[in-house]
Amino acid sequence: MNEQDNECMPKITINGDWCKGCHICVEVCPRRVLEVDEEAFLHGFHPIRVARPEDCTICRQCELLCPDLAIVVEEE
Numbered sequence: 001m002n003e004q005d006n007e008c009m010p011k012i013t014i015n016g017d018w019c020k021g022c023h024i025c026v027e028v029c030p031r032r033v034l035e036v037d038e039e040a041f042l043h044g045f046h047p048i049r050v051a052r053p054e055d056c057t058i059c060r061q062c063e064l065l066c067p068d069l070a071i072v073v074e075e076e
């Protein structure tokens with residue numbers, strides 16, 4: 001089920017230089033859009049990846065709660 005049909009699509013940008021790998025964004029996302037990338041290991045931690053952008057409701061909880069301002073959610 002995709003609730004974004006006929007609405008703005010989200011653009012989720014992660015700044016890999018600012019991200020510290022705390023994974024707060026993964027925990028707070030109510031739609032499980034974000035995932036820990038267990039196959040990658042950068043800067044000493046597993047980075048996050050946008051696994052299901054089509055499920056994003058643009059609630060911006062991830063953006064608001066990221067302590068490093070490393071994730072930005074925009075409407076396209």
Ligand code: SF4
Pocket residue numbers: 014018019020021022023024025026048065066067068069070071
């Ligand atoms: S909350 Fe911010 S710093 Fe933490 S993993 Fe997510 S993008 Fe990276």
Ligand code: SF4
Pocket residue numbers: 010012028029030031032033034055056057058059060061062063073
């Ligand atoms: S904006 Fe909301 S739904 Fe979209 S990735 Fe962030 S927390 Fe998840």
